[in-house]
Amino acid sequence: MAIEIVTIPDLGGAESVEVIELCTAVGDAVEQEESLVVLESDKASMDVPSPVDGSVVKYLVSEGDTVKVGDAIAEIETANAKTPAEEPSSQQAEPEVAPAPIEEPAVEEAPVEAPVASQEATTSEQIALVPDIGSDDKVELIEVSVAVGDQVEEGETLVVLESDKATMDVPSTLSGTVKQIIAKEGDKLGTGDQVALIEVTSGVASTAEAEVQAEPAPAPTPAPAPAETPVPPKQPAAAPAVNPAPVANDSAEIYAGPAVRMLSRELGVDLSQVSGTGPKGRIQKDDVNNFVKSALQLGTTSTGGAGIPQVPTIDFSQFGDIETVKLSKIQKVTADNMQRNWLNVPHVTQFDDADITDLETFRKSLKPEGEKRGIKVTPVAFLIKAAAAALAANPEFNRSLAGDGENYVQKHYINIGMAVDTPRGLVVPVIKDAYKKGIWEISADVITMATLAREGKLKPSDMQGGCFTISSLGAMGGNGFTPIVNSPEVGILGVSKSQMKPIWDGSDFQPRLMLPLGLSYDHRVINGGDAGRFMTYLVKILSDIRHMTL
Ligand code: CAO
Numbered sequence: 001m002a003i004e005i006v007t008i009p010d011l012g013g014a015e016s017v018e019v020i021e022l023c024t025a026v027g028d029a030v031e032q033e034e035s036l037v038v039l040e041s042d043k044a045s046m047d048v049p050s051p052v053d054g055s056v057v058k059y060l061v062s063e064g065d066t067v068k069v070g071d072a073i074a075e076i077e078t079a080n081a082k083t084p085a086e087e088p089s090s091q092q093a094e095p096e097v098a099p100a101p102i103e104e105p106a107v108e109e110a111p112v113e114a115p116v117a118s119q120e121a122t123t124s125e126q127i128a129l130v131p132d133i134g135s136d137d138k139v140e141l142i143e144v145s146v147a148v149g150d151q152v153e154e155g156e157t158l159v160v161l162e163s164d165k166a167t168m169d170v171p172s173t174l175s176g177t178v179k180q181i182i183a184k185e186g187d188k189l190g191t192g193d194q195v196a197l198i199e200v201t202s203g204v205a206s207t208a209e210a211e212v213q214a215e216p217a218p219a220p221t222p223a224p225a226p227a228e229t230p231v232p233p234k235q236p237a238a239a240p241a242v243n244p245a246p247v248a249n250d251s252a253e254i255y256a257g258p259a260v261r262m263l264s265r266e267l268g269v270d271l272s273q274v275s276g277t278g279p280k281g282r283i284q285k286d287d288v289n290n291f292v293k294s295a296l297q298l299g300t301t302s303t304g305g306a307g308i309p310q311v312p313t314i315d316f317s318q319f320g321d322i323e324t325v326k327l328s329k330i331q332k333v334t335a336d337n338m339q340r341n342w343l344n345v346p347h348v349t350q351f352d353d354a355d356i357t358d359l360e361t362f363r364k365s366l367k368p369e370g371e372k373r374g375i376k377v378t379p380v381a382f383l384i385k386a387a388a389a390a391l392a393a394n395p396e397f398n399r400s401l402a403g404d405g406e407n408y409v410q411k412h413y414i415n416i417g418m419a420v421d422t423p424r425g426l427v428v429p430v431i432k433d434a435y436k437k438g439i440w441e442i443s444a445d446v447i448t449m450a451t452l453a454r455e456g457k458l459k460p461s462d463m464q465g466g467c468f469t470i471s472s473l474g475a476m477g478g479n480g481f482t483p484i485v486n487s488p489e490v491g492i493l494g495v496s497k498s499q500m501k502p503i504w505d506g507s508d509f510q511p512r513l514m515l516p517l518g519l520s521y522d523h524r525v526i527n528g529g530d531a532g533r534f535m536t537y538l539v540k541i542l543s544d545i546r547h548m549t550l
Contacts, residue, residue: 004052004076005060006036008067014041016068019061021284023047023259029055036074037061038257045257046166054078063278122202125179128158128172128195138188139163142261143254146196150178158196160254161189162261176200256283264288308343330425341487346523349482349494350531353514354542356382356498360513362545366439373440379515380418380472381443382545383495388414388434389548390538391468396530397521398467400488408525417466417486418446420453427453428486430466470495480516490525491534494518515542 011017021038024030035047036056054076061073133139143160146152157169158178180197183189254271256264260283264271267288274291276283316322327335359382366377391398391414399408414435417428429449431442452458469486472495483494496516502509517538521531541547 002078003057004054004078005072006048006051006074006076008039008069008071008073009048011039011041011069016066017041019063019065019067019073020045020282021257021259021278022059022061022063023285024056026056026058029053030076035257035259038259039067044166044168047257047259048073050074050076052076052078123199124202125197125199126174126176127182127197128170128174130161130170130189130191130193130195132191133161133163133168135163136190137163138190139168141183141185141187141189142167144181144183144185145169146178146181148178148181152176152178152198159183167257167261170195172196172198174198174200254283255281260285260288267292328424330422330427334426337486338484341484345485345487347482347485347520348523348526348528348531349518349520350528350535351480351516351518352535352539353501353516354539355503355512356515356542357513359542359545360498370443375440375443375447377439377443378446379474379495379498380446380470381439382542383470383472383493384416384418384431384434384442384446385437385439385548386538386541386545387416387468387470387493389541390534391416392435393537394530394534396526397491397534399490399525401490401522401525411467413465413467415465415467417463417469417489418449419469419471420450422454422456424456427458427463428466428469429453429458429462430464432465468492474498474515478516480518482518483520485520485522487522490522491531492520493538494520 008017017039018041019037020040023035023037030036030050030053032051032053033049036050037048037059039046039048057075057077059074061067061071067073139161140163141159142162145157145159152158152172152175154173154175155171158172159170161168161170176198178196179199182194182196189195255276256271261271263269263285264274269288269291271283271288274283274287275281277287278284356379359379363377363379363382370377395410398411398414400411401408413433415430415432416434417430419426419428429452431437431445431449434442437445449458449462452462466486466489468489469483469492471483471492473481474495474497476497478496480496481494483492485492494517496518498513498515500511501514503512503514504510517535519531519535519538526534
């Protein structure tokens with residue numbers, strides 16, 4: 001074990017700078033080149049990387065401290081003690097990777113058009129150039145902070161450059177209008193490269209001044225350093241973002257160090273959405289992490305998650321009398337389930353009509369016996385029986401996606417859920433082993449389950465284990481609807497009201513009782529061909545119930 005003392009490296013001319021961020025905590029493991037602190041002068045910010053792999057024993061500076069070259073900032077414990085030959089002569093270790101020095105940005109402008117001599121206000125277009133960035137290397141332009149047409153003041157940031165060690169705001173040394181942005185995000189720029197064309201308006205010029213300005217364009221000369229850069233956010237430092245709702249924090253005002261920018265890129269976070277809690281509102285790593293955490297939490301709630309804009313809350317009392325009524329537990333669960341299923345399941349709904357003329361004749365013929373048994377047989381019992389048979393013949397509909405997303409579960413039992421409309425809300429009791437049951441038994445189950453449901457007496461086990469759901473609005477009416485899949489089931493049948501319709505039999509129109517069906521399915525598990533076969537089979541057995549016995 002050895003202790004390495006990390007010191008402030010060459011600051012490229014800046015005499016003293018402020019420590020604005022401690023990037024890790026005492027005890028944290030750090031890798032070589034990982035940022036330990038972020039420093040900031042009035043012109044640029046830079047990370048000071050760790051020169052070695054190790055763990056932080058102690059920070060020797062705090063945020064807000066002013067430091068200069070050679071000041072000790074942290075003690076790092078390294079795993080391997082250095083040999084005397086490797087040991088630096090002083091305790092102060094030079095960073096193995098020297099960070100880019102903080103340079104005083106000096107934007108140069110190359111006049112491209114001499115102003116016209118005039119007694120009136122004169123304009124000239126000048127090109128803002130990248131100042132000396134203290135290196136021959138090109139660095140990436142990561143933000144364009146102005147738009148064409150913007151009025152910029154001297155000192156206002158035009159673009160932000162980023163090397164792997166530091167970010168640097170390139171300020172305008174001119175006040176004027178941005179006519180053209182020459183460089184774009186992602187460009188690699190070096191000292192002297194062109195950034196933007198700025199139209200500068202000068203006041204009423206004297207004849208002498210105008211004559212001087214009309215001279216051929218002079219060689220670019222370094223402009224005076226801007227008064228104040230980088231521009232701190234106009235937003236005051238705020239509490240950690242708890243909601244990804246946009247905050248007033250435009251790209252021109254993003255105030256974050258390279259380590260934070262790198263983290264945000266890794267996590268896909270738009271920094272303009274993040275409120276900074278650091279000094280001067282600077283965005284810190286924790287702000288980015290908290291933003292991601294809150295976004296994930298919101299993504300699991302019933303409204304507004306997954307980046308979906310929230311429905312605005314309206315005060316309806318402004319339009320007339322209202323009352324606010326508490327949702328029942330069933331209504332809340334239903335709302336959550338419906339939204340979950342609607343958002344998660346790629347739905348497709350297929351429609352068809354089944355000719356149930358013969359089925360209805362048969363069902364009505366059962367009435368006398370039903371009265372003796374005390375069982376009323378409605379079309380729903382036949383639909384449950386037919387759906388169970390269709391599941392047996394088309395096992396794709398008796399699957400669920402496994403939680404790992406790599407497998408599906410094929411069920412070898414057939415339980416059919418039945419949506420029941422109750423005063424407390426919608427519930428879905430399950431008719432177990434429907435495929436093995438006859439119409440009398442299914443009809444008895446339908447009556448029992450519907451009664452228990454309406455009385456609020458269903459047990460949880462009565463509502464579990466469904467493979468496929470039937471939602472019948474046949475007693476109410478309607479031509480068709482698109483039911484929402486009751487996930488993790490992959491199919492649901494919506495049944496509307498049967499109607500007599502003229503059906504062409506090849507030589508004549510016949511009056512037939514037609515039952516409208518809508519089959520919604522999870523297109524991740526069921527493809528259109530599967531659904532077509534399922535629906536065709538279902539229509540066939542409902543049209544001729546003798547097929548149910550085969
Ligand atoms: N077409 C025409 N008439 C139909 C029909 C259809 N598709 N389905 C049922 N009927 C008739 C029956 O023949 C019966 O009439 P008679 O009394 O004259 O014989 C009457 O409607 C019975 O209706 P019912 O609703 O009392 O009984 P059911 O067995 O048809 O349905 C149940 C039971 C529990 C499914 C139903 O009561 C129910 O709650 N449906 C609502 C389901 C629902 O809310 N779905 C939406 C979920 S998504 O929001």
